[in-house]
Amino acid sequence: MTLLIAAVVLLVTIGGVHLLPLRRAAPATATAVWLSALALRALVVLLLSIIVAVAMPSTELVAAASRWCWHLVLPLLPSHLPVDGHRVGHAALALPGLGVLSAAVATAVGLTRATRLVRTALRRASLGSGPAGTVLVGGAEVTLAAAGVVRPQVVVSAGALMSLDDDELAAGLDHERGHIARRHRYVRLLAEFCFALGRLVPMARRALQEVELHLERDADRWALARRHDPVVLASAIRKAAGARHLLTPGFAALSGGDGLALRLGELLEAGERAGQKGSLRKVAFAAAAATAGAAMAAVATTAFVMVPAVLASEVLSGSGSLSSGLLCPP
């Protein structure tokens, strides 16, 4: 019952985020809240797999299920194999945990490989130096992007240099510098990692898209704080809208992902709100504290329920496994 309440609280917290009017909030706040929602999703999956692996073996439900499977569905195996059916049943309960672990490792490897690929692709595609220390690449489309994780660089396409005027180019470049200066690449990597773990919890992809959108809004504001005209930046974003194929964990393109209309609308109507309010660090700290609080509460609840269950099962197994003996006669 306590576990159920903890699960409901976590799910309500996650679902509640989707009801908040975060698109009207400051980008840093919205990013931190959506990132927390993704982190909580990952936590839910982790806790569920731990519960399944640790607490479930001591329940009668599992004992009954493994007896049913071992003696009725596979009746010949127990007589031919010297394996205890309950041990096999318990081992099977570790599968969700192993699945989560392998997903975490696969995601970490995938993200590392993706960032390396960006570096290699950049080296191959580079045609030389662009304006203001940027890397010039080919392509008729308007591409402005912050690429790389360890040593990020601003990439600009020949198409962008031909199609954008001076003000649009300067605003676009400052938007990309904003991604680098505000260290958005680490937020993006963390969000991708949490998404990979918590993708089974509903609307995880939406949360990831919202993180992307608010990082773009944050970079927009960074550029506007450098005295660029919002209309000029909107024009550059509009021209870059065709280059979305570049979006990978190691790449942040000017056009961003979804929510282009929102960003353009915000820029066109709200030049007066261009100043940056609040610091990402403070808000991120508050959100991280809230996430840590929820996480610790969930972990404590789980431990509170699981430790007695595990202890009880050890006592029972010491006295001849009462439940196994009842359910599964030798």
Added chain:
Amino acid sequence: MAALQGELQLQVMGVLWRLEAATVERVRGELPDQGGAYTTVQTVLNRLADRGLLTRHKAGNAIEYRPSVSEPEYLTSTLRATLAGASRPARRAALAELVGELGDEDLAAIRGEAQETARRSRRR
């Protein structure tokens, strides 16, 4: 005004890709309606040079501008990105469609260039 500037930059690059190297006056003569005033064309050429798309060279008393990014380099990335987004059969069909429209001379030239590109990338 912004769109006009971008358009003129594209036209100027198109002219220089065709001519390979040209002075302000020559570029201006190749533009539709002369591309506006001499100083406008000069400003655009200097801007493109500052952005790394053109290089400046002295040719007698005049300054010549040359593209530092070739037209194939400009186009290849876009074509690659477009084709990368398509399925394998669609990619093959699209390439076959394009190649099928070419004459024997063009096909022989393309084959030679493709072999040269493959040699270069092997060396890399």
